[in-house]
Amino acid sequence: MSASNSSAAHSFFEALWADYIKRTPSASKVHEVLGEGHDIINDHVAFRTFNIAPVNLAALTGHFEAMGYFANGDYAFEQKKLRAKHFEHSDPTLPKIFISELLVEEFSPELQAIVHDMVAGIDVNAVTKPEFLYSGTHWQVSHKQYEQLLEESEYAAWMSAFGFCANHFTVSVNELPGYSTLESVNQKLKDSGFTLNTSGGEIKGSPDVFLEQSSTMADHTSVQFSDREAVIPSCFYEFAKRYEIAEGKLYTGFVAASADKIFESTNAKK
Template sequence: MTTNQLLSKLWEQYAAITPSATKIHDLLEKKGEQIKNDHIAIRTFNDQRVNIKVIEKLFLEVGYEEKGEYFFDSKKLFAKHYEHSTDKNAPRIFISELELENCSPELQAIVNDILDSCNPEIFNTPELVLSGAVWKTKSLAVYNLLLDESEYAAWMYVYGFRANHFTINANALKGFNSLQDLNNFIEHSGWTLNASGGKIKGTPAQLLEQSSTLADMHSVNFDESTLQIPSCYYEFALRYPMSNGELYQGFIAASADKIFESTDAKFMNNN
């Protein structure tokens, strides 16, 4: 599999449950913009069967290299970001994992049971990151138990291994003078932005500004009933030059912490 094939498959899966992303993408293209991706985010658990070391394999095979590490203590998450070794136009990859050892015994037991229910061979599949929820059932009761402690874990239970969000590279847009201008356009076009920590997370002094839509609502068929729950969102990132003149390539943990809340239904209801 080539880099482009992998990225295309990730986009297809993401767009299938995030129709707003396709609409925003098309709307910007109609304005004459050429859309470039800043980064793609993936979620997982830190169980040795599916942790970052497992999920990163396919990206490493197509030429990505590990570049940075990030900790999110309040959400019990750890993450790494990757950049392509030769294709500077390829989006960064951001992979996070839930630190199960810092979660309750109850949540740990649920996640272990979920993974135990799978054919172990699926975890050795090179394309695991494209496989979605590989476990056999979707119980609303289990979803709600996870949701009480970790929205991240509940999201993973429903959606599994796929892109959690794509991110428009605002530096590549020609018709907007700032991220605020882009935000105004997105809001005036009918979408609601994640306002946690402010609609723009980060500052020029931190060399990165980020904003995002709230996640789309997607109909999920649980064993007990069908329910609309948050799926994925579209992010926007504007990077600033470092002292050497090159754009900053990393991420700001405090900003990303707030971006994670774009899929949190409790927060969405109060946005």
């Protein structure tokens, strides 16, 4: 890793954050409530995409490799028809990266047709710039199509409305002054009016799998579809506490069974 790609990475995350809080106003409130004036260290940032060229996981990965990141884990989500990888950096102040992709060919011909039309609208040259990762949508879908996607895949529907952006940032509870447990973080959030994702329990994972995670339910934001405007779930904030796998060494991976539930933070509230 060179110093220059690390500083490029820091500017990238600043721009990514500025874009993220536009559709996730509660993220700034999370920082106020938990940060109380000091900086928040993020454990990881998550991205979503489709397994279709030129925007598949492998294509997006190149941007992180150029910043000095390396791949260190593969995950499969059979029911949601997704796969994912995570990336790490030798600079401990940089967040890990979790990127998933939807296995489009496993869905109905109707879903496949909508998604292929969306991806066809993307300028291939745009994908080669790191800014692509927070470029949003490159297509027009109707609210009717959004609802059609929603029937088969909440993930596909979310992608159709928001496209390429940070799906969530994640507070590193290990590096959060004043809190030693994820329970105490969750309690503070609930006392401050946040709704937590309870799918699979408020806390997903345990010290046995070296990772505990919780998340807010996504904010709701107004999206202009081709036929009408609608208020739908956008992005959320996650909280992670990692445990040692060896003396002085925290686990750096993810836990598929927990991740499976974290994905549901963009579901409509029931």
